[in-house]
Amino acid sequence: MHTFSTAQAANDTLMHSKQRERTVPIPATITPVPGYPRKLSVFKIAASKFWQVRCWVAGRTHRRSTQTQSLRMAQSYARTFYEQLLAQSASLPPSVTNKLEDVQHTPRTVKPQHTFAALAAQMMANEQARVDRGEFSAGSFKVLRNRLDAHILPRWGTMPASAVDHAQLLSFTQYLSKSFSTITVSQYLVAVRKVLTMAVAVDTLHKLPEFPKIKVQTNSRGAFTPTEYWRIMRTARQLQNTRHPDSDTALRKNFRLRAAENTMPPDVAWCIGFMVNSFIRPSDLKTLKHRHVEVVRNDNTYLRLNLPKTKSHTKPIVTLQPAVRIYQQMCKHYSATDLTKPDDYLFLPHLQDRHYAHWVLAFYFNWVLAKTGLKLGAHGQERSLYSLRHSSITFRLLYGQGIDLLTLARNARTSVDMINQHYASTVTGEQNIGMLQSRRSRQLPAS
Numbered sequence: 001m002h003t004f005s006t007a008q009a010a011n012d013t014l015m016h017s018k019q020r021e022r023t024v025p026i027p028a029t030i031t032p033v034p035g036y037p038r039k040l041s042v043f044k045i046a047a048s049k050f051w052q053v054r055c056w057v058a059g060r061t062h063r064r065s066t067q068t069q070s071l072r073m074a075q076s077y078a079r080t081f082y083e084q085l086l087a088q089s090a091s092l093p094p095s096v097t098n099k100l101e102d103v104q105h106t107p108r109t110v111k112p113q114h115t116f117a118a119l120a121a122q123m124m125a126n127e128q129a130r131v132d133r134g135e136f137s138a139g140s141f142k143v144l145r146n147r148l149d150a151h152i153l154p155r156w157g158t159m160p161a162s163a164v165d166h167a168q169l170l171s172f173t174q175y176l177s178k179s180f181s182t183i184t185v186s187q188y189l190v191a192v193r194k195v196l197t198m199a200v201a202v203d204t205l206h207k208l209p210e211f212p213k214i215k216v217q218t219n220s221r222g223a224f225t226p227t228e229y230w231r232i233m234r235t236a237r238q239l240q241n242t243r244h245p246d247s248d249t250a251l252r253k254n255f256r257l258r259a260a261e262n263t264m265p266p267d268v269a270w271c272i273g274f275m276v277n278s279f280i281r282p283s284d285l286k287t288l289k290h291r292h293v294e295v296v297r298n299d300n301t302y303l304r305l306n307l308p309k310t311k312s313h314t315k316p317i318v319t320l321q322p323a324v325r326i327y328q329q330m331c332k333h334y335s336a337t338d339l340t341k342p343d344d345y346l347f348l349p350h351l352q353d354r355h356y357a358h359w360v361l362a363f364y365f366n367w368v369l370a371k372t373g374l375k376l377g378a379h380g381q382e383r384s385l386y387s388l389r390h391s392s393i394t395f396r397l398l399y400g401q402g403i404d405l406l407t408l409a410r411n412a413r414t415s416v417d418m419i420n421q422h423y424a425s426t427v428t429g430e431q432n433i434g435m436l437q438s439r440r441s442r443q444l445p446a447s
Helices: 002-023 071-090 094-104 116-133 138-156 166-177 182-201 226-238 248-255 267-276 282-286 322-335 354-372 386-399 405-411 416-421 429-437
Strands: 041-043 052-057 060-065 293-297 301-305
Touching (some): 041 071, 060 071, 071 116, 071 138, 116 138, 116 182, 138 166, 166 182, 226 267, 226 354, 267 282, 267 354, 267 386, 282 386, 301 322, 386 405
Antiparallel strands (some): 041 052, 052 060, 293 301
């Protein structure tokens, strides 16, 4: 009995040791998060395929799985995790915080709740609440999160808000200007301003520093002329079911395109015609389902699109009549595979990864542009799927009889200012020469 107990104890100890080894960080995988303290790192363990994150905050080590195999996404998760922990520690009573600092035995020049990263975490919590209330779009929230992770927090995350003065902002602006447009630089500064405004609100910062002045230069996405539009449509139809000339290996390596999608689907031609006749954004292509579409037939025939919310706009979009015919063609094609149910997507419904579906449409649309030589506009601007929306609105400005900007803006889920600044920027007086030279008929006085 004694021998059996001793052997059993030894086996238990060995099993426990092996289990522990499976959760110990693999030394070669321990990777710091750029711009953050060394106590924040991501690593791999034998027991999981996912990256793990750990950091030392408020007197103890915090660990969590990032649920991703991508190092870049794991580091982004780690930043958010760290900021949330700092925000939580900021809400602790001073007595508890002081004890925790004594336990850590590390001098602090900046209290955790006063760092730029902690303030960013509080700001993002407020922005998330705005998303929940419907005051801020989830897409805009994600873009804000990405900008903080990409360049802002790695630069200032561990610093106090007061360290981000005019000189720091000027240096940051010059750094961004080497890689980004003036619009993107100004949007990064907006994100920084949000964090510093939070610092002022919680009395961590006395006042906002002076921000550099950025003159935003808007480069309008080149719309297509009617002749160019028909060339693109014809080419897309001709290339339908045509295999891309690159090899499967090259398509996979260079363009992330799987072998199953190495031929152009008919959806590309439908996408081109549908966008020009419906005013939708390219992002709507991946979310549009049959339940969002209603065919209306009365004095006019059109589609009513009750799309998911985009950029704080929730009103339905009404299309031009040609969109009805295109929709019917799509339904006829996919009814053979029973992919026209209310929750099925309109474009490439067999692809459940909707980001990939959008990528496939964009890839083959670029192939069409390459074939027609229309990738660049008259002034050298690059064209993309978004140029089809641009064309849709521009065609209405040119050929719509008596259409007013407010009606057009609301139906396209944008603003009059956006139409004036971007979409109407390519409309010239000569294109509407008939309207400019028209006369009102003089009304004869009553006899």
